[in-house]
Amino acid sequence: MITITGIAKGSGMIRPDMATMLAFIATDAHLESGVLQQCLAAAVEQSFNRITVDGDTSTNDACVLVATAASPSPVLQPGDTGYTAFCEAVTGICIELAQAIVRDGEGATRFVTIAVESGGSSEECLQVAYTIAHSPLVKTALFAADPNWGRILAAVGRAGLPDLDIEAVAIYLDEVCIVRDGARASDYTEAAGQQVMGRDELTIRVALGRGSGRATVWTCDLSYDYVRINAEYRT
Amino acid sequence: MITITGIAKGSGMIRPDMATMLAFIATDAHLESGVLQQCLAAAVEQSFNRITVDGDTSTNDACVLVATAASPSPVLQPGDTGYTAFCEAVTGICIELAQAIVRDGEGATRFVTIAVESGGSSEECLQVAYTIAHSPLVKTALFAADPNWGRILAAVGRAGLPDLDIEAVAIYLDEVCIVRDGARASDYTEAAGQQVMGRDELTIRVALGRGSGRATVWTCDLSYDYVRINAEYRT
Numbered sequence: 001m002i003t004i005t006g007i008a009k010g011s012g013m014i015r016p017d018m019a020t021m022l023a024f025i026a027t028d029a030h031l032e033s034g035v036l037q038q039c040l041a042a043a044v045e046q047s048f049n050r051i052t053v054d055g056d057t058s059t060n061d062a063c064v065l066v067a068t069a070a071s072p073s074p075v076l077q078p079g080d081t082g083y084t085a086f087c088e089a090v091t092g093i094c095i096e097l098a099q100a101i102v103r104d105g106e107g108a109t110r111f112v113t114i115a116v117e118s119g120g121s122s123e124e125c126l127q128v129a130y131t132i133a134h135s136p137l138v139k140t141a142l143f144a145a146d147p148n149w150g151r152i153l154a155a156v157g158r159a160g161l162p163d164l165d166i167e168a169v170a171i172y173l174d175e176v177c178i179v180r181d182g183a184r185a186s187d188y189t190e191a192a193g194q195q196v197m198g199r200d201e202l203t204i205r206v207a208l209g210r211g212s213g214r215a216t217v218w219t220c221d222l223s224y225d226y227v228r229i230n231a232e233y234r235t
Numbered sequence: 236m237i238t239i240t241g242i243a244k245g246s247g248m249i250r251p252d253m254a255t256m257l258a259f260i261a262t263d264a265h266l267e268s269g270v271l272q273q274c275l276a277a278a279v280e281q282s283f284n285r286i287t288v289d290g291d292t293s294t295n296d297a298c299v300l301v302a303t304a305a306s307p308s309p310v311l312q313p314g315d316t317g318y319t320a321f322c323e324a325v326t327g328i329c330i331e332l333a334q335a336i337v338r339d340g341e342g343a344t345r346f347v348t349i350a351v352e353s354g355g356s357s358e359e360c361l362q363v364a365y366t367i368a369h370s371p372l373v374k375t376a377l378f379a380a381d382p383n384w385g386r387i388l389a390a391v392g393r394a395g396l397p398d399l400d401i402e403a404v405a406i407y408l409d410e411v412c413i414v415r416d417g418a419r420a421s422d423y424t425e426a427a428g429q430q431v432m433g434r435d436e437l438t439i440r441v442a443l444g445r446g447s448g449r450a451t452v453w454t455c456d457l458s459y460d461y462v463r464i465n466a467e468y469r470t
Contacts, residue, residue, distance in 0.1 A: 054371040056386075057393045136289040136371075136457075137465055144466035151291075158292045222371075224462050230372055231379035231458075 002029040002071045004089055008063075008097040023048065023063040023097055029086055030069035031076045038078070039087045040065040047094035051218045053105035054226070055134040065090065102218045107225030110142050113203040117214040124161050125215035128206060131159035139222030147193025149178040156206060168209030174202050237264040237306050239324055243298075243332040258283060258298040258332055264321060265304035266311045273313070274322045275300040282329035286453045288340035289461070290369040300325065337453045342460030345377050348438040352449040359396050360450035363441060366394035374457035382428025384413040391441060403444030409437050 008023035076083040119125035132155045141148040171179035173196040243258035311318040338346050354360035367390045376383040406414035408431040
């Protein structure tokens with residue numbers, strides 16, 4: 001049996017690119033330090049490096065994984081089933097901590113998953129996901145629970161993808177399709193969109209219709225409290 | 236005698252990349268249409284394409300320059316002194332209109348010039364200027380009249396310039412040097428910084444210390460009213 005424990009702090013100035021976010025994970029597993037580093041790097045790439053509160057990277061992010069080797073379990077090595085399970089567990093903890101940082105984001109009232117799929121590559125999916133996640137117009141619409149599909153579609157359009165065929169783009173708010181073939185879905189009703197936007201947690205899913213790349217980013221809304229916290233933090 | 240008149244509207248969703256900004260300029264000068272287009276393109280590059288309110292490009296920017304040729308003045312051609320003077324006048328009007336759009340930005344309480352100099356190229360200076368102009372932390376500090384030099388320096392650092400020597404960087408708020416040699420200037424006092432930050436108009440000047448490139452961008456702060464306008468626009 002192996003135990004893994006993690007703690008993290010963040011709140012604003014959060015868009016780790018391994019930048020004031022701090023995360024510590026400890027385990028009693030036994031791994032060589034190089035192997036441990038490789039496991040952590042892969043986990044961080046899919047967790048802490050996929051969250052953003054305000055797009056401002058902080059100046060001293062750190063994520064530390066410590067292994068004491070005190071567990072009686074055997075040494076874990078790449079290729080072993082045990083190692084794969086260990087990496088999945090570490091990644092799972094990192095994702096849980098990373099999401100907790102977003103939920104605790106400065107002024108955040110809503111937790112939003114932005115999932116971009118069928119892109120030409122995972123890099124271009126990330127580019128679209130971050131453009132949506134950083135758009136002040138999308139973030140204020142999320143705060144207002146306003147299903148403003150035009151703001152989301154505009155962010156997709158200005159993300160800088162070469163030769164993007166906007167007519168191939170579809171956008172969903174959870175189970176509700178709001179944009180199909182690059183325009184407002186004909187069966188979409190604002191009541192349905194509003195109902196999703198009022199949820200504490202929701203997913204904006206964008207299908208680019210040009211490949212098999214995919215990427216997911218987690219973010220929050222932009223509220224009065226974000227402005228208050230960052231404008232009045234000394235008063 | 237030649238007359239040039241211009242009008243423009245903008246307010247949020249403003250970071251023209253020729254994007255809901257509309258500008259119309261009319262003149263009675265006589266120029267060929269190709270020459271007129273060339274003059275306008277150069278003017279727009281230094282004016283409308285150098286402003287940002289929130290980083291969200293709008294979907295239908297337009298800047299139109301119409302010349303009626305009704306003036307009795309001779310046809311203006313590239314190379315003529317008259318043409319140069321005409322282009323300078325058009326550029327001046329475009330800058331005035333572009334700045335007016337920023338002053339009228341959604342929720343804007345302060346007009347900020349971001350001037351980046353001594354960069355390796357004008358492109359990298361622009362990259363630094365836009366990173367500062369789009370930083371929610373810098374924008375909320377501007378709203379609060381808070382001389383938070385760390386937020387500005389952090390934006391310079393994350394702008395993505397290759398091999399940036401942070402120790403060569405200097406930052407000024409109007410006439411007050413806040414960062415010298417990459418760290419808080421030793422003679423800087425917070426009272427001096429606060430005095431500048433309280434002004435309705437101010438310049439953040441960044442010297443990168445690595446070349447002769449320069450670029451200027453105009454922007455505004457991020458206030459409660461930006462959030463209100465974009466979150467509650469339908470109520």
